[in-house]
Amino acid sequence: MxxxxxxxxxxxxxxxxxxxxxxxxxxxxxxxxxxxxxxxxxxxxxxxxxxxxxxxxxxxxxxxxxxxxxxxxxxxxxxxxxxxxxxxxxxxxxxxxxxxxxxxxxxxxxxxxxxxxxxxxxxxxxxxxxxxxxxxxxxxxxxxxxxxxxxxxxxxxxxxxxxxxxxxxxxxxxxxxxxxxxxxxxxxxxxxxxxxxxxxxxxxxxxxxxxxxxxxxxxxxxxxxxxxxxxxxxxxxxxxxxxxxxxEQVINAPRHPYTKALIDATPKFGRAAEVPTYGTLLAAERPATTSAGCPFFRRCALAERLLCAGTYPPWHQVGPGQVALCHLLEDAAPAVNSG
Amino acid sequence: MQQATIKDLKAKRRALWRQRFMENWRVFMHNPLGRIGISLLIMFGLMAVCSYIPPMIDPMYHPMTGVDPKVVSSVGPSWQHWLGTDFMGRDIFSQLLAGARVAFLVGVSAAFMSVVLGTAVGMTAGYMGRFTDTALMRLADMIMVLPTLLVVLMLAALFGQLSIWMIVLMIALFRWPGVSRIIRAQTLSLKQRPFIDAARVSGASHLRIIFRHIMPNVLPLAFLYMTFRVTSAIVIEAGLAFLGFGDPGTVSWGMMLQWVWKTGHMFQAPYWLLPPGICISLITLSFYMLGRAMDEVLDPRLRDETQAG
The missing domain is CATH 3.40.50.300 (P-loop containing nucleotide triphosphate hydrolases)
Incomplete structure (x- = not known):
């Protein structure tokens, strides 16, 4: 295109x-x-x-x-x-x-x-x-x-x-x-x-x-x-x-745990066992103490209790044109705007 | 576009509507109730049409004013008078024919009016919702709990003899709430369907949505209720006439029954009592059967090619 x-x-x-x-x-x-x-x-x-x-x-x-x-x-x-x-x-x-x-x-x-x-x-x-x-x-x-x-x-x-x-x-x-x-x-x-x-x-x-x-x-x-x-x-x-x-980027290199969970959930055919899974989705929801934290906190396997439950995550620039809303992206630069 | 294509498309369109009609007709005629109902109605229709013939043969066969000079009291069936005569020598058969005409006139026009009114109110209430809905539906409730026959009786007693058209109007005005409730319920469910959203996205105005998208979907139902309303209108008119509050200028079956009763022939002249009684029963029954058969035509669950309405 x-x-x-x-x-x-x-x-x-x-x-x-x-x-x-x-x-x-x-x-x-x-x-x-x-x-x-x-x-x-x-x-x-x-x-x-x-x-x-x-x-x-x-x-x-x-x-x-x-x-x-x-x-x-x-x-x-x-x-x-x-x-x-x-x-x-x-x-x-x-x-x-x-x-x-x-x-x-x-x-x-x-x-x-x-x-x-x-x-x-x-x-x-x-x-x-x-x-x-x-x-x-x-x-x-x-x-x-x-x-x-x-x-x-x-x-x-x-x-x-x-x-x-x-x-x-x-x-x-x-x-x-x-x-x-x-x-x-x-x-x-x-x-x-x-x-x-x-x-x-x-x-x-x-x-x-x-x-x-x-x-x-x-x-x-x-x-x-x-x-x-x-x-x-x-x-x-x-x-x-x-x-x-x-x-392409979002699917090949997802950065947000929820995106990873969605890709895990995609049906796979053939040699399904060889496809790596991210495993970011909790089997059971965990209780959230406040509503101020990350919206995905309850179901995120990677969440850190103190950080993710308490504060709303910032946007991170994770690739060219790609942004993710997550605390756990230390390598990425914080993005000012999402759009 | 080429002329041929247009012609072709027009033929396709005609074929579509014909196919649709034939489909419905097939389902309708497949139902024994529908067949009996429609044949009875054809019979009554023929009676109504034929009611113009006897007065033409001889003025003495006029249902209201024609009196056989040789007859002074009610006599039984004979060659001259197939069903006999009433107390003043009027021909019962020609009265019966005239009664069919009045029954159709009262039944169909009262039902039509009440269904038009009921559909309009029901669609408005259902589509507008909120205050309009509450106001219209409470009004409908108020009218619905009034006993129609009693109220019309009292009005007739107040204002003297009512003409047949006044009676028709009264029946229509008192019988619309039932229709409007049904139509409102249907409109409420239609309003939530995605094709209404689709019409809104297409830029359709509220009026267009009501008339183009909701009305075609409630009309079959309204039509169905019309057949049931015909039944009740005929019964109410007959009741009024029997109680002596009918239009004195028309010969209806209820009026004939009143004459039998008033002149004390109730148990003396079965040839006079039975025909109008049987006719009232049969015509209401046939409209009811018609309605039931139409119910099957309109019920999508009974039709194999229509999915989900």
């Missing part, structure tokens, strides 16, 4: 937090505060595929939903091309959504069962009043072909239940790219699909990046697919971004 197009920052998240309040009742008052995202700093460069990796409940989907503005950040600031979009409303929000689209996790749920494929895919054109109905059909056919459904004529007048999961996900991608957005958030687009379909979806996403020049935020729980697809990877744990860097 060329370096030139990756220089410009397209999307920036600055200290973005999102809390959920569990439902309280009249007698107990408000519920408990759950932190879904804690002061996330991220920046996506134009034309890259950025992988956001984390386990279930780590806040990666919340992050995606904040970016497409299905939810609003409670703190912090999200900017697209320098424009603050954190609290957009009405017409401006609609204009913003022409540039930012999303592919959802479950293709069985993300298409309206009562709406034909043609109408589903054409929806962004209609809501944004682009072109005439005849144009719409032409663009729908074109974009379905791009998304790998060909001949597209066979698919336009079908209902979602007449398609397979992989085909539905292609339809969802087609809908997301029909407006040629500059940023596409793909929220685990392959987690519901067979492995063979996944590879095809990855190819389509790569095609979208290469042909349309879209930036893609690829949200996944699988290190393997992140490695296959992404230029850079951010690892997120319980709402905290813990490591970030170029994909």
């Amino acid at each position: 060329s370096q030139s197009r990756e220089n410009k920052t397209i999307l920036q998240l600055e200290r973005v937090s999102r809390f959920y309040r569990t439902r309280g009742n009249v007698f107990r008052g408000g519920g408990r505060l759950v932190v879904a995202l804690n002061e996330i700093n991220l920046s996506l460069r134009a034309g890259e595929i950025f992988g956001l990796v984390g386990e279930s409940g780590s806040g990666k989907t919340t992050c995606g939903r904040l970016i497409v503005r299905l939810e609003e950040a409670d703190q912090g600031c999200i900017t697209l091309n320098g424009e603050d979009i954190t609290h957009l409303k009405g017409k401006k929000l609609r204009d913003y959504r022409r540039q930012v689209q999303m592919v959802f996790q479950d293709p069985y749920q993300s298409l309206n069962p009562q709406v034909t494929i043609a109408d589903s895919v054409a929806e962004p054109l209609i809501t944004n009043k682009v072109g005439s109905p005849l144009d719409h059909m032409e663009r729908v056919l074109k974009v379905l072909n791009t998304a790998g459904l060909s001949p597209a004529e066979d698919y336009v007048y079908r209902f979602p239940h007449q398609l397979s999961g992989g085909q539905r996900q292609r339809v969802a991608i087609a809908r997301a790219i029909i407006l040629e957005p500059s940023l596409l958030v793909a929220d685990e687009p392959t987690s519901m699909l067979d492995a063979s379909y996944s590879a095809q979806i990855f190819e389509i996403l790569q095609g979208v990046r290469d042909k349309m020049g879209a930036t893609i935020m690829f949200i996944t729980h699988s290190m393997a697919s992140a490695r296959y697809l992404c230029d850079r990877i951010g690892v997120i744990y319980r709402g905290h971004l813990v490591e970030q860097g170029p994909a």
Whole structure:
């Protein structure tokens, strides 16, 4: 990939937090505060595929939903091309959504069962009043072909239940790219699909990046697919971004214990015994005395009780473009900023 | 785009809708309840259509004003009067036909109105949530606990004889809460589905989401409830008419029953008492069976090709 197009920052998240309040009742008052995202700093460069990796409940989907503005950040600031979009409303929000689209996790749920494929895919054109109905059909056919459904004529007048999961996900991608957005958030687009379909979806996403020049935020729980697809990877744990860097580096030389644990968890084939494991994940969670310490303290095998439990770790520059949030990186220089 | 492609696509679209209809029709007709229900309804429909014929043959067959001059009191079936005559010599068969027309008119229009109202309220409450939801649903609760027949009876007593359209309107106004609760529940669950999020990301407005994405998913349910509402509307109208609060200008089955009862022919003239009674039972039964068969068409669990709704 060329370096030139990756220089410009397209999307920036600055200290973005999102809390959920569990439902309280009249007698107990408000519920408990759950932190879904804690002061996330991220920046996506134009034309890259950025992988956001984390386990279930780590806040990666919340992050995606904040970016497409299905939810609003409670703190912090999200900017697209320098424009603050954190609290957009009405017409401006609609204009913003022409540039930012999303592919959802479950293709069985993300298409309206009562709406034909043609109408589903054409929806962004209609809501944004682009072109005439005849144009719409032409663009729908074109974009379905791009998304790998060909001949597209066979698919336009079908209902979602007449398609397979992989085909539905292609339809969802087609809908997301029909407006040629500059940023596409793909929220685990392959987690519901067979492995063979996944590879095809990855190819389509790569095609979208290469042909349309879209930036893609690829949200996944699988290190393997992140490695296959992404230029850079951010690892997120319980709402905290813990490591970030170029994909090759993060996977070949992970520095944060959680990243190492994720790589350990990747299924291995063939001579699995020869692959070294990092063994950074505790089998049983250890109790934490305070909440001020490292977010990964409870499950980290390397943690030092005094240091890690008590103070929030600093960012360390651990390689070119690679940063990790950990106390135990004495060799690395402290980084001022994560981004 | 080439002309041929457009033509081809239009054909595909027609084929899709035809296929969809045939699929539903097949499931519907596969159900014995559906077959019985639809054939009974066709029969009643024919009766309603044929109700225009007897007055054309002879004015004495007019259900309301036609009196056979040779008859002075109720007589049993004969060639002239297939089901006999009532106490003043009016033909019972032509009254029965006219009753079918009124039953359809009252049943379908009252049900349609209450379902339209109920669907609108239910979708609004479910989609808006919060205060609107609470306000609308408490109003629905209040109306739901009112006994429809009793309230309409009192209104009829207050305002004198109600016309048939007033009765239809009253039934509609008192019977929407049940529909709106169902539709609200359905809307609440639809609202959480990812395809609504997807529509929002696509830039759809709230109105578009309601009409384009939620409505098509609740309409089948609303339609289903309409068949059950038809049943209750017909029964309420018949009850009102039997109690003497019907529209005096129309001949409905309930009205016929009232005449039987009022003139003391209850146990003297089975040829007069039974036909309207059986018709009321059968038409409500047939709408009910229609609804049950449609239930199967709409229930995705009973259909093999639809997954997860």
